[in-house]
Amino acid sequence: MSLRRIGLPLLLVALLALGAGAGAAAARTTVAPAGVVGQAAPKLVPHSRLPGAGAFEGPVYRLPVGGIEIGYRQFGRGPDLIMVQGDTAPMSLWMPYLLHPLAKKFRVTIFDNRGVGYTTDDLSKRLTVQLMARDTGELIEALGLQDPTLVGWSMGGEIGLTLAEQKPSLLGALVTTGGDGGSSHTVPPPPDLIRRLANPNAGVNVFLELLFPATPAGGAASARFVHGVESIPQEKVAPRTLKRQEAAEEAFLEYGGTWRGLPGITTPTLITNGALDPGVPPVNARRLHARIPGSSLAIYAGAAHGMLFQDAERFAAQIARFSARAKAGAATG
Numbered sequence: 001m002s003l004r005r006i007g008l009p010l011l012l013v014a015l016l017a018l019g020a021g022a023g024a025a026a027a028r029t030t031v032a033p034a035g036v037v038g039q040a041a042p043k044l045v046p047h048s049r050l051p052g053a054g055a056f057e058g059p060v061y062r063l064p065v066g067g068i069e070i071g072y073r074q075f076g077r078g079p080d081l082i083m084v085q086g087d088t089a090p091m092s093l094w095m096p097y098l099l100h101p102l103a104k105k106f107r108v109t110i111f112d113n114r115g116v117g118y119t120t121d122d123l124s125k126r127l128t129v130q131l132m133a134r135d136t137g138e139l140i141e142a143l144g145l146q147d148p149t150l151v152g153w154s155m156g157g158e159i160g161l162t163l164a165e166q167k168p169s170l171l172g173a174l175v176t177t178g179g180d181g182g183s184s185h186t187v188p189p190p191p192d193l194i195r196r197l198a199n200p201n202a203g204v205n206v207f208l209e210l211l212f213p214a215t216p217a218g219g220a221a222s223a224r225f226v227h228g229v230e231s232i233p234q235e236k237v238a239p240r241t242l243k244r245q246e247a248a249e250e251a252f253l254e255y256g257g258t259w260r261g262l263p264g265i266t267t268p269t270l271i272t273n274g275a276l277d278p279g280v281p282p283v284n285a286r287r288l289h290a291r292i293p294g295s296s297l298a299i300y301a302g303a304a305h306g307m308l309f310q311d312a313e314r315f316a317a318q319i320a321r322f323s324a325r326a327k328a329g330a331a332t333g
Contacts, residue, residue, distance in 0.1 A: 040064045040142070045071065045118065053096040054232045056103065057110070060118050065138045067125075071118020072111035072139070076103030079172070079327065080145040081319070083110045084136055086154030086178070088245045090117035090235035095228040095309055101316040106149070106323075111139060113159075115244060117235030127244040129155065129182075129252040133162035137170055147172030147330070149323040153308060154178045154280070155249055158258065161288075164269070165261040173326035174265075175319055177272040178305050180284040181291065182252045183259040187283050211306030213276045218302070221310035262291040268326035269295040272315070274303035296322065 040063065048060035062069045073091065081102060085091060091110040102108050113132050115121035125131060136159055140148060150171050152160035157179020164174050180186040211225065212218040252258070269292050273285035282299050289297035298318065300307045308315045 048118075050092075050232055052231055053228070054092075057096070057099065062118065063139070063142055065142050066135055067122050068114060068120045068135070070111055070114075070135065070139050072109055072143075074107065074109050074143075075099075076106050076108045078104075078106045079323065080148035081106035081108050081323070082136070082140060082145060082148045082150050083108065084150060084152040084156030084159050085110075085113060085116075086156050087249050088116065088237050088242050089153075090237060092117065092232055092235045093229070095225065095312065096232070097224070097228065098308060098312040098316060101313055102319065105316075105320040109139075109143065109145065109148075112235065113156075113245070115241035116237055121241065121244070123240075127248045129158050129162055129248055129255075129258075130166075132248070133159045133166055136160075137163050137167050140170060147327070149173040149175065149319065149326070151175045151319060152177070152179060154305070155245075155252075158182065158252055161262070161265070162258050164265045164267045165258065168264075168266050171267045172330065173323050174267045174269045175272065175322060176269070176285075176288070177308050177315070178274065178277060178280045179288075180253075180280055181259040181262055181288055182254070183256040185259050185287060186253060187281050187287075189279050189281065209304075210279050211304055212310060213302065213304050215302060218304070218310065221306065225306060225309050259291070262288065263293060265292050265295075268322070268329065270298065270318070270322045271295055272298045272300065272307065272318075274305060274307035274310075275299050275301045276304045277307070279305045 042061040042063040045060040045062060049055060050057055056075055057073045058075045060071050060073055062071050083094060085093065091112050094110055099108060099110070112119035114127060114135055136150070148171060150160045150163065150173070152158070152175070157176030160174050160176055161179065161181065164171055208222050208226070212222040271285045271288045271292070273280065273282040275282055285297060285299060289295050300311055303310045
């Protein structure tokens with residue numbers, strides 16, 4: 001039984017309870033805006049703008065993609081960047097203090113994976129990482145994103161790796177953090193950690209320890225993250241979606257296809273991880289780096305699975321530099 005099957009869904013339940021509950025299902029009346037490339041017009045979700053620090057992210061739009069409707073936000077200016085969330089996480093869990101510096105360098109697209117928050121689901125289809133990768137690719141095409149940089153956290157990194165195999169010409173660059181390649185080559189978390197996370201009486205602090213280490217820097221990052229979660233209305237994640245995404249992640253950890261395809265990835269790829277990540281030990285990042293030709297590797301000292309939030313400004317700057325180098329290489333190649 002994997003850590004992410006037990007830990008992260010329960011973590012999400014605990015963390016989302018801190019927020020106000022945006023209630024995505026309540027916003028069903030929609031109005032079509034103009035100026036977005038795609039086969040169908042996106043529809044504005046009324047009253048979906050975030051308050052306070054998240055106001056710059058703008059409203060949610062919905063777009064028909066692959067038999068479902070995907071809810072997304074777009075903001076910022078510059079080359080395209082799309083961000084893919086982890087297991088059962090809604091886009092509201094992207095913290096403004098990470099998104100804001102990215103919006104200064106990119107036109108950023110964030111969205112909810114299938115069945116989460118503002119995005120619908122099709123229960124007749126088995127939910128898999130491969131299906132969510134296809135959703136992501138079809139959203140990129142429907143929005144007309146040009147050679148976007150994809151940033152994926154945790155399962156979002158696995159979705160990004162799978163998409164880079166499915167459609168190698170679609171992405172301009174790929175950045176993963178806290179992801180793995182599935183299969184028997186993935187190093188699991190320690191068994192005692194799995195047992196602690198399986199405890200139904202475990203408090204939110206147990207799960208925050210997954211994201212942030214027990215250090216002064218980790219404590220400050222944890223407090224900043226919790227404050228961010230509390231300050232933004234969090235989207236709802238139904239129990240049915242929790243189970244479907246848990247099953248998708250568990251299946252990916254048994255699936256060898258992505259691992260076998262890693263040597264064929266031609267997209268410029270940056271693999272990152274927290275050096276103290278207990279859920280996805282950094283050896284997995286090193287194995288991805290060794291498996292993907294020409295990839296880059298960055299292990300963040302003193303950080304865990306929430307590295308991208310603990311070192312948000314540094315991570316955003318690294319994404320911008322890597323994306324710029326990838327685009328420069330493509331222009332001269």
